[in-house]
Amino acid sequence: xxxxxxxxxxxxxxxxxxxxxxxxxxxxxxxxxxxxxxxxxxxxxxxxxxxxxxxxxxxxxxxxxxxxxxxxxxxxxxxxxxxxxxxxxxxxxxxxxxxxxxxxxxxxxxxxxxxxxxxxxxxxxxxxxxxxxxxxxxxxxxxxxxxxxxxxxxxxxx
Amino acid sequence: xxxxxxxxxxxxxxxxxxxxxxxxxxxxxxxxxxxxxxxxxxxxxxxxxxxxxxxxxxxxxxxxxxxxxxxxxxxxxxxxxxxxxxxxxxxxxxxxxxxxxxxxxxxxxxxxxxxxxxxxxxxxxxxxxxxxxxxxxxxxxxxxxxxxxxxxxxxxxxxxxxxxxxxxxxxxxxxxxxxxxxxxxxxxxxxxxxxxxxxxxxxxxxxxxxxxxxxxxxxxxxxxxxxxxxxxxxxxxxxxxxxxxxxxxxxxxxxxxxxxxxxxxxxxxxxxxxxxxxxxxxxxxxxxxx
Numbered sequence: 191x192x193x194x195x196x197x198x199x200x201x202x203x204x205x206x207x208x209x210x211x212x213x214x215x216x217x218x219x220x221x222x223x224x225x226x227x228x229x230x231x232x233x234x235x236x237x238x239x240x241x242x243x244x245x246x247x248x249x250x251x252x253x254x255x256x257x258x259x260x261x262x263x264x265x266x267x268x269x270x271x272x273x274x275x276x277x278x279x280x281x282x283x284x285x286x287x288x289x290x291x292x293x294x295x296x297x298x299x300x301x302x303x304x305x306x307x308x309x310x311x312x313x314x315x316x317x318x319x320x321x322x323x324x325x326x327x328x329x330x331x332x333x334x335x336x337x338x339x340x341x342x343x344x345x346x347x348x
Numbered sequence: 349x350x351x352x353x354x355x356x357x358x359x360x361x362x363x364x365x366x367x368x369x370x371x372x373x374x375x376x377x378x379x380x381x382x383x384x385x386x387x388x389x390x391x392x393x394x395x396x397x398x399x400x401x402x403x404x405x406x407x408x409x410x411x412x413x414x415x416x417x418x419x420x421x422x423x424x425x426x427x428x429x430x431x432x433x434x435x436x437x438x439x440x441x442x443x444x445x446x447x448x449x450x451x452x453x454x455x456x457x458x459x460x461x462x463x464x465x466x467x468x469x470x471x472x473x474x475x476x477x478x479x480x481x482x483x484x485x486x487x488x489x490x491x492x493x494x495x496x497x498x499x500x501x502x503x504x505x506x507x508x509x510x511x512x513x514x515x516x517x518x519x520x521x522x523x524x525x526x527x528x529x530x531x532x533x534x535x536x537x538x539x540x541x542x543x544x545x546x547x548x549x550x551x552x553x554x555x556x557x558x559x560x561x562x563x564x565x566x567x568x569x570x571x572x573x574x575x576x577x578x579x580x581x582x583x584x585x586x587x588x589x590x591x592x593x594x595x596x597x598x599x600x601x602x603x604x605x606x607x608x609x610x611x612x613x614x615x616x617x618x619x620x621x622x623x624x625x626x627x628x629x630x631x632x633x634x635x636x637x638x
Contacts, residue, residue: 238449
């Protein structure tokens, strides 16, 4: 099967890759490009562990083909912050102990970033509704919601 | 996943040519159903035709007569984020905001939700209640079908080989018309309907019901249009008593199965309750708009 040539802007950097049409964007990110921050959970669109931003909108990268990212801007958890410069959401997740095993965390942070970019003052109800497509089997969600609200407050002060 | 060719036609002409190639094709809009079905081996194709580069399928707007014309591949979030769509077609947004979660709604489309033809799809009963028409195209021309005539069975639409669902047309609501869609799920969000109901009613100046459409989800092999519930409403005053008669008619028309989401008896009961409440909320919307 011929591989397709795809050009995207990945975490702000123009990036080219080859992929088969059947490869999901998630597979391309992890297996072809080595960006393993994005996690595979259910691979059927239910859990949100693989959330990335595609042209600024949060999507499940298991439900997008690598070839569909042609010409698009993709932001993964690696583009949101790093160990030297944590995003306020990442710092708040640590401070609020909003993670245990950590598999869902990149998806939560990517999804929460999309919310706070669009609605900086989102309230608790809105945060819970927005994050309904991100599943966490460890925390019980309260700590995650608190962390998002804390980051929201800090980002609005800054 | 079995491999396939990926095609991204830039026009309908190119898309119809690809469809006519003799190879088995599937359409790709938002992909939130079809990519999973391909991965899980529930569907196969030689070629996947991405419709998102065809301008007609990616735009929406209100026509001069107020009809909301929505390209089949427009993402749901783009629709419900538009204040004008929310104001003029709130029942569409009732459905669009509860199909999957945020990440699904960034991609998922009305065209995909309809063509996936799930009996439990949220957009279908809402669109049937709203009296929406579907524009179907092929290399032989285009035609319109009412949404209620679009479904052939679970997972099967009435689309014929070579045809593409192009557009959803939702007629404007009049000043004395209101609509509402909702479902029952055991969670607060991110679930598939156990049962659902969509309604649209129109009133005269003395609050008598002069037009009505009722549709149900997840209680038959296809989304279910229920003319008998409308007959129980038309000519009657818009009261709880009238609505309960329509709810009983809806329950009588439902032919649900028992499965992991709920029993047939529970679904019959839900249909009655959901229909009555949807009518009450459609009535509230008419009164709020005054």
